[in-house]
Amino acid sequence: MTKKDFHCMNGVLLSMNYTLIASTMSFLWTLGIFLKNDKGEPHMGQVWPGPVHYPDFLNPNAIRWWTNEVQLFHDQLPFDGMWIDMNELSNFCTGTNCTWNGTILGGVTECYLQFTNTHTKYDDPPFRINHYGKNEKLGYLTAAMTSKHWDGTLEYDAHSLYGLAESIATKVALTKVRKKRPFLLSRSTFVGSGAHAAHWTGDNKATYRDIGYSIVTVMNSGMAGIPMVGADICGFYDMASDDLCSRWIQTGAFHPFSRAHSNRDNAPKELYLLPKTTISARKALRLKYQLLPYYYTLNYEAHTKGYPIVRPLFFAFPQDPLAVDVSYQFLVGNHILVSPVITENATEIKAYFPTGTW
Structure with a gap:
């Protein structure tokens, strides 16, 4: 192992x-x-x-x-x-x-x-x-x-x-052994992997820049046919501050695959060990769980139509030229817009809202 x-x-x-x-x-x-x-x-x-x-x-x-x-x-x-x-x-x-x-x-x-x-x-x-x-x-x-x-x-x-x-072989094995629809997570993927396995974005770092990377990577993977995808929340390498983890769970909670994960060489940094992060995680995850029926519908759409669960704005608003330049906001389906904080010590953010009723 x-x-x-x-x-x-x-x-x-x-x-x-x-x-x-x-x-x-x-x-x-x-x-x-x-x-x-x-x-x-x-x-x-x-x-x-x-x-x-x-x-x-x-x-x-x-x-x-x-x-x-x-x-x-x-x-x-x-x-x-x-x-x-x-x-x-x-x-x-x-x-x-x-x-x-x-x-x-x-x-x-x-x-x-x-x-x-x-x-x-x-x-x-x-x-x-x-x-x-x-x-x-x-x-x-x-x-x-x-x-x-x-x-x-x-x-x-x-x-x-x-x-x-390996993902194909493992999905077949899991289905036969457990006689249920399997859960399978793979680091390495390729075209077509989304039909067999979930994916995480690999060993990232505990930085605000990596929060931004995680957003872009999750959207790209979804458009490439891998809808169940997420990043290591709080960063795999290095220790993360309470502020960083707080911002990251506010973002990562809404990714399809949402997991806090860390290198064994780090000090413990479970979400509940950090005071500000605990509050943020409780709020974000409570909302995520309330939205599970919606996420389940999006999973079904991903399975039947190939739609990504988390989408860039231009995916839902293809006629809006400004939506193409929005990299760090994302849509959950076509109806929920997430505008995360990805910079340190931020007290405000500028978010773009496409034409519509929000």
Whole structure:
């Protein structure tokens, strides 16, 4: 399991990682369950649990295997939902062929594998992306681009599909194991992910700027077909002031997926530990719960028509040229306008109201 801390308000949320594998089960090798290195062996990486192999969720056998894994965990702990993390996929090491001599050196996120061939032609293609900075290779801190899937497809050609493929497999597994409509949260997404999983925007920071980022990101995700989306309220990294958390819950409470979450290295910052935030959270969440029938209707519209739950103003007012430039206000459906405070020490805000009765 991932060692990141998490908070759960109701029920049991099992936080599962793509690294939940039994690498000693050699019979899985013959099924092609894992990504392979250029020697035809399971590609090794390192994540929170230590040295790991990566399931190949594009393999037709993977869903059957993953369903069995989910069933085994559910038999031990009857959970209500699953949270899949680090599935971009992440790796604390960089290399095409990695081995481990049994020695653990440095911190938990420092690479202690022995690796070779860290650079291939697939790491430096003609079209470069800004991956950890312009000078980093495509295979940096992820599975090697030369890793192969079950049918010979290179990771270079399928890398962006990993989180989506895992989401599909996990939704199938959850539905079969729990025999209910599943709740599934995934960090990595791709086009089409919204039909299978909810999404959060990743490890953000405790800043007012990140409150603004969260608004824009949630709206963008909704328009990209991922309607159940939200950000870590109060920020994942660094400590947040009472004022910052107060403003953030006033915003985040109205996002479709609303969760306060923090790095395990921070001091505790649950909402109820901060006096001003407690008051803001009580007001905002009470209103959110009163609006749940409305949100449920919007979820149904998202499912049947593809509409985002949280929308930019221009989505509802396409004929209004001024609405295009409004980035930090958002609509819940077409009828509720949220105008958050995203600057420190603010005593007033300027909000834009499209033509209509508000």
